[in-house]
Amino acid sequence: MTIAIGLLATDGVVIAADTQDAVNQKLAESFCLSAGNTLNDLTALLNASLDDFYTHHVLLPQERKDKHFDLVLGATQGNDTRLWLSDQTVLRRSNTYGAVGSGAEYATVLLSRIYTQLPLSKATVLAAYTIFLVKEFVEGCGKNTEVVVLDGGQARMLADSDIALMEYHFNHALKLDSMMVHYIIGRRVPDENAALNNLTGYLKSLRTSLEENPNITAEIRGWDIDWDE
Secondary structure (H helix, E strand, O other): OOOEEEEEEOOEEEEEEEOOOOOOHHHHHHHHHOOOOOHHHHHHHHHHHHHHHHHHHOOOHHHHHHHOOOOEEEEEEOOEEEEEEEEOOEEEEOOOEEEEOOOHHHHHHHHHHHOOOOOHHHHHHHHHHHHHHHHHHOOOOOOOEEEEEEEOOEEEEOOHHHHHHHHHHHHHHHHHHHHHHHHHOOOOOOOHHHHHHHHHHHHHHHHHHHHOOOOOOHHHOOOOOOOOO
C-alpha cells in the first residue's frame, strides 16, 4: 500500500490515491451495490464485508501482518456525507480527513496543517496537492494520481489531463516555497522591492492558474528572484 486519502468537503467527499496499488474488487463491488440503502445501512454492510473478507482470505491472525490492508471509503446521500477508514475489520468514521498506506504519516501531518473544510472545487485541488507531495517525498509512493469526487449520490473521476495540469502548477509551487524560505532566512537580494514583487507575482499567477483557468501556464514563468550571492 502506498497512499490514499479522503477529505470531507462542505458539499461532498473527495478520495485521492496514487496508482501503485489497486482497490480490492470484492469490497468495491459491495460498496457500489449498496447505493440504495441509507448510509447507516451502508456502514453495517461495509463492516460485514470487511469481516467476511478477513474470515475467508486472511484466515489466521498471524497472517494479517503480511496480508493486512487499509481502505479509505466515502459516500454521499442527499445532504449526508460519510468518510470512513478501515483497519483490518474495524471501520472508523472521520469527520475531517484520513489517510492510509505507507505515505499516511506524511499525509496526515501535512493535512493537519493545511486542511479546512472547503467546497468540492477547492477540496479536489487540496487532495491532488497532498498526493503530489506524498509522491515527491515518500519512497515507494508514485505513478499517477487518481481523484474521485462524490457528490449528490454520484461519483466522478477527474481526467488525467486535469490532474497533470494541476501537478504542473504544484511543481511551480514547490519552487515558490523554496524561494520563500531563502527570502525568509535572509538571503541577500540586490533589490528588496523587486524580490517582493516577484514573490507576490508568482503567488498570484499560481492562484489564477489553479482557480480561474487550469490551462494558464505562461504567466507562472519568469518570476525568479535575483539573489545577491
